[in-house]
Amino acid sequence: MDNNRKLSIMEKIGFGMGDAACGIVYSSVTMFLTYFYTDIYGLSAAAVGIMFLATRIFDAIIDPITGMVADRTKTRWGRFRPWLIWFAIPYAVLAVMTYTTPDFGYSGKLLYAYVTYALLMLCYTFINIPYCALGGVIARDEKDRLSAQSYRFTIASASGLMVSIGTLFLVDWLGKENKQLGFQLTMAVMGVIAIGMLVFCFATTKERVVPIEDKNVSVKKDLKCLLGNDQWCIVALITFFSSMAGVMRSSATLYYATYLMMGGVSSAAGTAMKSAFVSTSVVGTILGAMAAGYFAKRFTAIQLFKNINLTLFVIGVVMFFVPPVWLAVIFPLYFLIGFFHSMYQPFKWNMMANAADYGEWKFGRRATGLSFSGNLFALKLGMAIAGALVGICLGLLGYQAGVNEQTPLATMGIIGLLTIGPAFSYLLLWWLMRFYKLDDKMMEKIQSDLLARQQNKDSDD
Structure with missing residues (x-):
């Protein structure tokens, strides 16, 4: 077995x-x-807004089923x-098609x-949960996994940068004056790239942690173990509010860049301004993901996580009070x-x-797919509620598509959705981090105990 082999x-x-x-699709x-x-x-x-929220009802059923089916899937790969x-x-x-x-x-x-x-999000579930x-x-x-996650978010952020920079220009280039056709053809290009990336991921990775076989498994037992895992519940809440913050801000970004910054709806500089503003944040995500690995070696993960979110809260509040036309301030803050x-x-x-790992250590049953599916449901629920809030708030505040200037109320709503809303999620x-107790010392004990159990199981066999 190569459970302890370092990842290349x-x-x-x-x-x-x-x-x-x-x-590529999530960013779009x-x-x-x-x-x-x-x-x-x-x-x-x-x-x-209502559509984003309504389609998430099915996730409450589909996500855990997907996780449990994935846990029970057995193939040579x-x-x-x-x-x-x-x-x-x-x-x-x-x-x-979307x-x-x-x-x-x-x-x-x-309709x-x-x-x-709904079908796109269903297919996203079938890929993303596994x-x-x-x-x-x-x-x-744990450190090896954290390093892999750092690579993951660096590469994913780079793909997000590709989407943020390339999408609107591809729409203009491929569709000319037909924006509807432009978006359709642009997503065809993105889809082909996504297929290649998924094939590469499949070909270069390997599953090393094999759960100890438990013949007395059942859906009821798996769900009971999951809901009895207090640390999983905390992480699910963290996932929900993190998704809320990111999606609320991203959904409001184009409205902010289109109607409140320089360029305007019909300006020739409009596409460049919107792409530049969106890409500014994405460049930040690439560098942030790269920096995560560096800081992880020097600070405890829990303290770092808390300080980062407190910093994001402060930046969001400050940005709320900065006029959108102050580009020299807005761009660095974003x-x-x-x-x-x-x-x-x-x-x-x-x-x-x-x-x-904590759930396996506590209950003797590892349900990785179900555990991650629950977190993915929390992520998508946060995503749906954030998208619904943006749409419903804009509708209630009098937003009108394509006008040269929004009303003061709609303008204030766009600014708030970009800044204050995400800030309070942070x-x-x-x-919430005060309730998370899986620090380095605790994880060392858990990993040691789990490895000893696995070795005992192997010796018995």
């Missing part, structure tokens, strides 16, 4: 490619889909890796949006938000793996 750089890069593939959803639905596709902001191949092509096709504008009336277009968006579970079984050593938000992501995802994350 190629394996870490391959692991990161999986999240990059997921991120968080950065552009709300804007696409309101300003290109032709739906009202309120309808979009492992439990989780095959899912990346099985759903790669459907994932790319559905991304194109950004396709059919020649229907308003009700028909709304089409519901169906395609992929995230893979991060918990590629290595037993860069810092991307930098610090990305810096804590490897720690958050490593917390998920730690919570799975404050809640800082507070």
Whole structure:
């Protein structure tokens, strides 16, 4: 067995490619889909918000089922890796369909949006839950896993940069004056790239942590162990509010850049301004993910996580009071938000793996897929509520698509959704960390005990 073998750089890069593939579509959803639905596709902001929230109802059933099925999947390639191949092509096709504008009336277009968006998120679930579970079984050593997560978010952030810089320019280039066609063709390009990344991830990774076989397993027992895992519950709450912060800010970004910064709706500089502003944060995420590994060697993960979120809260409050036309101040602040938000992501995802280890240590049953599926449900629920808040708030505050100037109330709402809303989510994350107890010392004990159990099992066999 090679449970203790250190991961190679190629394996870490391959692991990161999986999240990059997921991120190509996830980034397009968080950065552009709300804007696409309101300003290109032709739906009202309120309808979009309700759709984002309504389609998440199914996740409460689908996500845990996916996790449990993944835990029980047995192939020569492992439990989780095959899912990346099985759903790669459907994932790319559905991304194109979601950004396709059919020649229907308003009700028909709304129904089409519901169906395609729901199917896209379903396929995302079938890939992302097994992929995230893979991060918990590629290595037993916590530091090695954290290093892999740092590679993951560096590479995923680079793919996000590609999306943020390239999307709007590709839309203009491929669609010319037809923005609807431009978005459709752009997502076709992104989909092909995503397929290649998923194949690379499958080919270069390996599942090393094999759970001790338990013949007395059942869905009821798995769910009882999961809900009885107090550390998993804390991490799920952290995942929810982290997703809320990131998606709320990303969904409001294009509105902020389009209507409140220089350029305007019809300006030739509009595309460049919007791409530059979105990309500023994404560049920050790349550098933040790279910095995570450096700081992890010098500070405890728990203290670092708390300090980062407190810093993000302060930056969000400051940015709320800075006029959007003060570009020399706005751009650095937005860069810092991307930098610090990305810096804590490897720690958050490593917390998920730690919570799975803790559950195995506490209950003697490892359900990695179910554990990560619960966290992914919390992430998508936060994503849906944040998207719904943006759409509903804009609708209530009088937002109008395509006008040259928004009302003062709508303007204040856009600024608040970009700054104050995410800031208070970061404050809640800082507070929640007082209940997380899986520090380095505790994890060393857990890993030692689990390794001893595995060795005893092997000797008995």
